[in-house]
Amino acid sequence: MRHQVLLIDPLYHVGGERILREQVDVTLLEKPTHEAVLEAAKGAHGICGRYPNRIDADVIDAAEDLLVICSSGRGTDAIDIEAATRRGVTVVNNPGFGKVPVSEHALFMMMSLSRHGSEHDAMTRSGRGWQDRLGAANTIHDLEGATLGLVGFGQIGTEMARKCAGAFSMRVIAYDPYVAPETAAAVGVTLLPTLEEVLSQADYVSVHAELNDETHHMFNDAAFGAMQPHACLINTARGKIVEQAALHRALTAGTIRAAALDVFEVEPVGPDNPLCALENIILSPHVGGLTAGFAEASAMSVAHQMLTVFRGKYPENIRNPDAWERTKQRAMRLLAGQ
Template sequence: MAPNTKRVFYVNNVAAQVYLDMLAKRPDIHVDKLENDSPDSAIEPVLAQAHAYQIGSSRQELVMKLQGYTPLLSRCPNLLVLSTNGAGFDTVNLADATAAGVAVVNQAGGNKEGVAEHVMAMMLALSKRIVMSDHAMRSGGTYDRRDFMGDDVQGRTIGIIGIGHVGTRVAELCRGLFQMRVIAYDPYQTAEQIAAKGAEKAATLEDLLRAADYVSINCPHTKETRGMMGAAQFAQMQKHAYFITTARGGIHDEDALAAALTAKQITGAGLDVWEDEPPPSDHPLLRFDNVLVSPHTAGITRQSRHNIAKIAAEQMLDILDGKKPPRLLNPEVWDAYRDRFAAILGFCPEA
């Protein structure tokens, strides 16, 4: 092993092979692989030496003892960075990482095209009632095609909650393809910033819900957004509106959504994310013909996975070379991180 070797590890898999290929070109970087069921005798030596952890983004696919919380961090004395496999960071506790002097980065924007196209696919399929008509034709029963009369999306209004990488691309597609009115609720961006992305800023979430024909959730899962869409919010939506989420389970209340659909407070929903993934086959939301579902696959396209892996490798190499990463999720850690980096790797990263 080369002098001053930097140790990176991952569990189960990475987004795509290109990540490993790019790191393999560097003789000063060694990569270890663990599995969810790796014995402690295999895990402990890796954790003890690791400088970086390329961590999975799905809570359901990564055992708790290998998620980025204090119990793991306390076993990693040399760990400098937690880098998620995607835009989400559900498997990492930012406060715990910051307290440990560990930087956290994600790959935001790497799968924006795949996710934004999924939003569009759901919006169109719901509006045209494609799933309902497909089921009716396959059932062998009688039906009247007029029962499947849908709506054009041309010129209608989409409300985007969280106008980051994905939300911006959704706005671009809706405005450009269908000349839709685009409104966005994002308390972390100014009206000018949102206007530059082709949308109008909604002053409140309630304003957006009352105006939109389609509501698309595109924000991260945080303490602020958890449970953001509940019974009161679904009641504020228009009765002909559709709710679409490709963000994270837990941002919307699944029981409240089922109740809203039962009461016909909204017309339908497109769901790619769930509180528990995959949801059980008897989940109440799977019983509705006007609910289009997928198992958190919006960002799983060949192109998106390749792009995420490439971004992750580039960012990891920059970090280990002492550069400040562009997707740092806990910037307040930087001073403590720099001190730890210098003590562990022997040189100081950029200010």
């Protein structure tokens, strides 16, 4: 018997899908409706949905033979882990591959905000020169010695701190209630007890938190009000951490100077999104982690972990260990032809 795998949109690299097809039967859906996913899930032993495709309780219940759900990257907020655990379905993710590319993208955004990259490109193309930057209108400031505030201090946040402190001698502060102060101090970062304290001191705020009930719309009117007027927001984490309407108000009112987003509440972003009409924001289409190295490594990890579960072996990056024994029992019965 060959296992059945459902891919909801392709993996980030063809190599992962190639490995899967050598050993299992693969069904690939591209930009499917929810109804199409529900139908294709029937009989699937493994499902991988590329973000932001949702694998909710309805999909999990439709897949009666399901053993494992893989995220395409690190984030699992598009997977109903509670429903999977109830069904004895293992959920795995692929952490570690994004820390370098995502931190580099956040750094690119911070440098572009600091140096007004988009604005200066437009000035040059329109025939304007450096004379227009003289006087009180000059808001270009050095990154050297500035304060970076990190919201979320996991692998990506830690890498961002290392880059900014090492390259620009920035003072780095952070808010993460799940990290011990000594862990942050070991890499030269000061962990502050509240979000407001970080926001009130930072020149640049870079978001690296996971999306959950605690962080949903964490950046609202009150949060922007706590930031300094010259401060800038960078979000390369999850779009729904930032309340888009509140950000639009903060940018138009001058509550903060500028922002840079790689993620949005609704993706993809359409031209009718009001943020697209603003000049003090940099936008990119959720590509922060999509370097060639990340794409190949994450796709290979999906294939490896899915096949590991099919063999009844414990996967490397399980998110709901309480489900494992039930998954293992069913996997072993399938291998025995029962």
